[in-house]
Amino acid sequence: MQCISAYGSILSLPLRSNLFSVRKLSSFPHKSFSGQHGKLVRMKATHTRACHDQESNRKFKRLPLSKWGHHFLSAQVDVSEMNALAQEIERLKPEVGEMLMFSSKSIESTKTRILFIYMLVSLGVAFHFEDEIEESLEEGFEKIQEMIAGEDDLYTISIMFWVFRTYGYNMSTDVFKRFKGENEKFMESIIGDVKGMVSLYEASHLRTTREDILEEALSFTTRNLESLARAGASSPHILMRIRNALCMPQHYNAEMIFAREYISFYEQEEDHNKMLLRFAKINFKFLQLNWIQELKTLTKWWKQQDLASKLPPYFRDRLIECYLFAIMIYFEPQFSLGRVSLAKINTVFTLVDDTCDRYGNVSEVAALVQCVERWDPDCMDSLPDYMKTVFKFAWNTFEECENAGIMEEGLSYDVQGALEEWEQGDVVPTFDEYLEIGGVEVTMYVSIACSFLGLGQSSREQAYKWLKSRPKFVEAQAKRARLMNDIAGFEGDMSRGFDVNAIMYYMKQYKVTEEETFTRLQKMARDLDTTVNEEILKTTKSVPRQILKRAIDFGKMIEFTYRSGEEYTHPEGRFKDHITSLFVDLIRL
Template sequence: MFGPNYKTQVSLPLRNTFFPQIQQFHFPLTSLSGKALTTIRACGDREISSRTFKKLPPSEWGHHFLTVPVDLLEMNALAREIDELKIKVKEMLIKPALGIKETKKRIMFVYLLVSLGLAGHFVDEINENLKQGFEAREEMMAGEDDLYTVSTIFWIFRTYGYDMSSDVFKRFQREDGTFKECLVADAKGMLSLYEAAHLETQTEKILDEALRFTPGQLELLAEGGNLPPHISRLIKNSLFIPQRYNNEMIFAKGYISFYEQEEDHDKMLLRFSKLNFRFLQLHWIQELETLTKWSKEQDLVAKLPPYFRDRMVECYFFAFGVQPQFSRDRVLAAKFFMLYTIVDDTCDRFALFPETKILVECMERLVPDSVDSLPDYMKPIFRFTLNVFEESKSMTRSEEEESYFVQGALEEEFKILMRSYIKFGEWEGTNTVPTFDESMEVKDTQIVIFAALLLSFLGLGHKDMELAYNWLKSRPKLVRAIARNTRLLNDMTGFEDDMNRGDEANVVNYYMKQHSVSKEETFRELNKMVRDTKRVVNEEFLKIAKTMPIHILHRALNCGNMSIITYRDGDGFTNPIGRFKDHMTSLFVDLMPL
């Protein structure tokens, strides 16, 4: 789940040395004008040119990443120093922890590695330390009255699938079940309790109480002016997105800055984390250069009316659910997200239902000859689809991966996505208003979580890949809950835009109609559903972690987290402004200073 491993066979090596040549096609990006959406008419044959739609602004990134220089000598120097520091930290992790006090320190050290974005270098060592620590948890927690320590140990165990009891927090409660007011004086402890509480399941009242107690108090602490600025900043960031629901590298960028301001920071670890992050940033820029070239060559911007979201860089950002070390899989995921964006916008924003039916029928077959049955403007979309799937197959690295695609896994997921448009079109054509649950059942299939996970599984070995694929085919409750949560967030943030376009196929709209309630009441209820769904995800994670490798489950959580980040401050994908844009700038533009 956490951090890179540069020696994995599926990472993209350095450009101009052993950086692989990837077949590329394109999707050019142009500068953002900054103007509001305007109604325009499509160009083309008479029928198409008479069709009105909302023009969406182009990506503001343009061809930026084609002009960003990457110093290969610097990358090689960074990699050498990183390898040297890895040896030192590994020695610290494999050294036997003598006594319960040392075991406790070791678990806290693991949390530090996770937060600094370094844990991926030490997967086996961390797993072994957590296994030993969990066996000694009773003794480790006996008499421990430091809120920060208890909360942090709870967080790290739960994050790695160990079902540590939330009863450890009873020592900080009064007899009536509320938390002691004296805890408020401990800013770091309060923040850690807040973070731990986001790992709650459906039946843990004590963590529910912690989430009632901590946010307001933390806001007062952060705004009160009495805390060091770096602690206030960390609190504000966590109140915006808790660590449990953040992307590991977004969190690491902020935590490295926080850690540097801590008086007792370890200079070697700080250096290691900065080198690691900067190396990754240069690597991400290389990937973005590859994708920008790929998108530029296809020229769909020129071939299609501007009804679709031109969001290559945003698609790459969404692909950050694929872990840092799996470069090829992240690039494939970004391309698939771009494909889905084009198809989704075509069906939702522009195509007539008869055209959508023809497109879906062609997607069911996925053979080149089908293109002749499509309207002219859809032909580039279908060819684009065929190219993406062909390229995905060509980029597999082994017979196991090839057979994985031969089974039609990714193609089948894509077809499931496409079929949902038929159902909504039929409802609209017959003036049928589905219930909220009916709409959610169909809408959940439009979420690309399942397809994204299929792509992320390519980085696994044959045994784990087969295990993960069979698990995903069973439509596990964990992944269905993540998809449901994504759908709720998507439709809530996109509600106004959908209604303005006359698109009533939105779960907010269906809930309002079914229950005859206001938009405000509907949002209150759906936000409750979002929180309940998160609890389900946490609970299922702990159940499945007993039998499923944790690195497989972390892939699912990572994909879900990218949805939460994307929709946290509005629809960041459609309108990449505010914090969403800040995240991309922080990762891809503002290099980590050394």
């Protein structure tokens, strides 16, 4: 249980409003990552008395049932079809590889390869060609000045920038100056280049700190693309591409969700490559069939847990949504075990979250926290019966992962260390203190640690060592998640009487209005986004891509969660649509 070993009791702190929740309202120790003293933060919990006979009269809000139930239990996957798809993938893969690695080393050929890499990423097949892509990018970046010299096509420049930045190559933003006029503003003439505008919009989301030209590009493209979308003057598939980008930029989008949309877009492009399109489609369908098999296994496992008969109906039954989150971290076939394990762990996070946030009282939650810290089944005697069920479920799930070989055995769960407390009572931390502790409290570290479970043992050890160093990239990501979490959940917090959040702390410290606080914190979150991008560029050469990518993809999962509002709790809208497009509606070949 390596993630527990590394991060101790943070396991019990899922984020807040959707899959993850912040825990407040009673003392909760977290282990310091720097070796300095930790702090006690407040955990949300109900204020009912701890007496067990009060439980039957406890008030709680019944949450919507799962939209999927046992839907995937009856799913049928044709193994012979999967084998046929796998064979066709292996047949076409060398042909696609030749399109990437053709022998010509001219500047134009190198430029074409970079644009082709974008197609591979967007169509969801880049994972087949990781070594070839890295070789092409390394060679291409050495020729970057030659490639951009005299190039005035907005699409080409923007896509090259997106590809290089996405893979950790710090291509200069000066390249976009050629699209500005004498007034130092972007030229109106480029507005008519719709594909170029979309690509510039996508590129602008990879900006780092102090890259004002990309801030201007974001504002310019957003304004004009929104106008184009309203006018509806372009072809339907172009309009859909614009709307999808405005809803969720590719930089933030989960790779397979974007690929599903982009395959449909690419198919309607007049100049699409039929062989490449075929490869993308059979690859995607092969993945879908794999995912459906796993969902069938997971649904059977979830049914066997039978939590609905063991617990009051206060918790969210969101197995399929938990698996969707796992897909955002690991979608490739070889990561099946890690993907399934991560989905199970996500259900643990959700149950613990809802137990603490929606049902347990202060003393009960404190007792559960102590059990999680000790990570010992013998400590359950102090728990009420329903919390024994919660702890057993968490314990058994991690035991399953260990027995499956996804975690190493014999690890220490020691969380000893001196603790520095916020004093008992109503002492309020400053906003900066809250953001610092909240970034850790938001469970970013333990969740990323769990996302490493699908890697091999040596890669996991390297990944945990890097994560325990508390890299600035993850720290900035955690703070951004805390701000997004508190902004999204503010109204819900206030309605339930919880005033421990970034908005309230900021208002109290800086004596500003609620409206001004929201404006400032939203800007702060945007600024942290550029810090994340900057730290990724600094980290790329020192941390293997397969490790860094899991942490990046976890950030995408957070973005998806908060852009969806309360859809994890009330799973309609985009959550339902994405589950349907990935796991229900098989792509047509």
